[in-house]
Amino acid sequence: MSSDIVITVENLSKCYQIYSSPRDRLKQFFIPNFQRAIGSEPRNYFREFWALRDVSFEVKKGESVGILGRNGSGKSTLLQMICGTLSPTAGSVETKGRIAALLELGSGFNPEFTGRENVYMNGALLGLSGHQVDDRFDAIASFADIGDFIDQPVKTYSSGMLIRLAFAVQVQVEPDILVVDEALAVGDALFQKRCFRRIEKLVSDGTTLLFVSHDQESVRTLTSRALLLKQGRTVTWGKSSDVVLEYRRQLHDEESSYFTAATKQLAAKAQAAATPEPPADSADQPAGSSDTVSPAAAPRSDKLSFGDGEVKIVKVETLNGEGQDSTVFFPGDEIRVRITCEALRPVTNLNVGVRIRNKEGIKIYSWGTLNQDMRSRASASDVPMFWEKKFSAGETFSVELSCDCPLGMNLYEIQATVTFEETPDYMAQRVLHWIDEAAFFQVLMNRDVNFFGGVADLRMNAKW
Template sequence: MSELAISLKNISKCFKRYEHPVDRLKEILLPGKSRTNEFWALRDINLEIPKGQTLGIVGRNGSGKSTLLQIIVKTLTPTTGEVEVNGRVSALLELGSGFNPEFTGRQNVFFNGQLLGLSPKEIETKFEQIVGFADIGDFIEQPVKTYSSGMFVRLAFAVATSVEPDILVVDEALSVGDEAFQRKCFARLQLIQEQGGTILFVSHSAASVIQLCTTAILIDHGELLLSANPKLVLSNYHKLIYAPAEQVEFLRQEVRRMNHKSTVTDNGKLNSLGTKTSSSHAQKQSALYDPNMIPKSTISYLSCGAEIEQPHITTLEGEMVNILSKRHEYIYTYRVKFSKTAYKVRFGMVIKTVSGVEVSGGLSHTPGSGIEYVAKGQIIDVEFRFCCLLRPGVYFLNSGVVGTTDTTEIFLDRKIDISMFRVQPDPDMEDLGYGLVELCAKPSFLFCNFVET
């Protein structure tokens, strides 16, 4: 078993809420007569994080994510439980925490660096590197209160990562910076990973969590509902936040049961339980169809008036396939049965990698438009035609149908990892590409003669 960076045992955190400020004083002067309401932000959290792991933490606003991080970095004390943290911790929590707005950027660099355990001499050595990464120019000599949110997070991230922490805690701060800075931050995070550092990463960006994290947890109402691989955790998180209010508790119980079970996914890593998928086409076989290629990670949203069925890929001639060739055209199709009347209906599909990174997708109509009226009992066959420019590998498909009810657009049905396919290498062409998608760019060359002078 790997040496642990963080160990949490039975962690709970209770906050007292007073109706009136004076009630706090009365409780101190008159003990035993409580005038408070208790709010439990966390309840019985048990978690072990090995060194070198990158943990994604997801959950709705107010679920307890930030409270958990503050307990780990010891700016909050748990009401009950034990916390053990091994190694130097650097944290980038709430925007503004740890910086004095009246100090200049330079002064805050030295002040924060010493809080993180660096000596003034070490900070002086790293100062130019910090300023270069933050890239805020002459503002380094200006009071922090004059900074924009983007400038602030640039400097804060530069300081937090300059100390070469054993454990880095990042709480949604990177969403403030622009795209170029976010890319620079992710490169720095990847460097920390390569050096064996442990990262706790809170974000509402599913793609960022899936791409960066090795494992993830789902927290809801202060409870750790699920600990698994990022793809499974994000799928259940989205399923939970899009569920109708009356179904949320049922889904919470379902996720709790899932947390006690595990199985092996299609790529050999821990993932969700196998679920039934439509097999009405499974008996038709060809050289380019593998009947055993069925996802074990399918997750279905609760139906709100529609049901997606029979997802599959065909050639343009109508032959069902799940082994695709590069640069060929295919049709992804599924059937939708409507059990309720729907308005402004749109259909969608998404292609994802094994790790859950969304490669591409499509929608049948623009937001606000769609099929104006679909009657109860109607059946619609949906088709998406696409050219396969994906590099060899295994991919998964999502399907979704949205509609408008009471002026609000909601998912009428959504299936995660409802189908899968494999892209096979082209035996007649050497694969010289990089990344996930072939660009189909044709290089051209201009030859010049060099003349000695």
């Protein structure tokens, strides 16, 4: 292992034996050995389940790596093998340095011991002496912020208190490798903020981070590289923003497949109700008519876009207040984003919107025509709703979204979207076309006219 490589995973695999009944487990213990003894081919009474298969990657010292994937994709299994609490079936994993891990809520805590006793016990497990824990105890108790409960048995703690104490112990030992597996989702918003701030400090000081979360924005902003797993196998490994995009596309495709199957089932039930006695030879016919559009079968535009394909975004332009093409703006300037779409089939109930991110990947703002429609409905306005507009197949239409620029100096990315909204309230949405990096613009600043720091101009005033 190279000196700057702290985690090396090579062809790592984990297989579990699944038995249909306890009787089969007992048979597996005796019968195959007997069959081998008499020279027969042994028979297995289990089926194999590969929780992880042929996963390989390397992590450098001080690097922050996110691990993404749906439930059951093998994320926790991978982390447990890296931490050494689970043995691999095949492959190898090597680590260098002290590992602190938050894998399961309260793992390593004795419920009968007090919080104080568990702090000392966990410190010993992490290789700290009693004097070293003494030196760190005040910092641990302060970070956990559980008050007098520190001297109460852990079994009386809430889940939030438990994760506070567990995280406080792990980060105060200043590990070489910190592993966090969805544990922070339990804490409240203020505690999560403190945890992320502490994690960022540890990473800046050279700690290597393995971070598992379903929060895509946290993975994008907190990690530099990421691994996407699906059914125990590597889907992609690379820059976090690229991996998050692939994960988002994967979730959309799976959601489309689910809703397509559900639609077919409902169509089949409706057809059966309308025809009580169908002909015998129709039982094997597929549900739905021949002109039904299958969202899952719709083409994808390119690697930066996805959607069901009933409407496609043709062009995204940034314009100034006079309607001229522009990619450079100053605070206070009018920014217009023109999104041109084409309907590929008759459609209504649309929402055309944007999502704006800065070059660090932080989402600054998201808004769409539906937001304006909702505002109109709330005020009982008689302004026509875009959501109610109907578009015919082949029709091309444009929407301009505009605002006065309140942004700080930076480079900004526009993600453009057109979605189908079953109800005008964002409660039932289906993506028809989404484009990452649909357009870019830059905000500069004239220091003599309007100068401020940060991501946005709050337009403060001073009085004295």
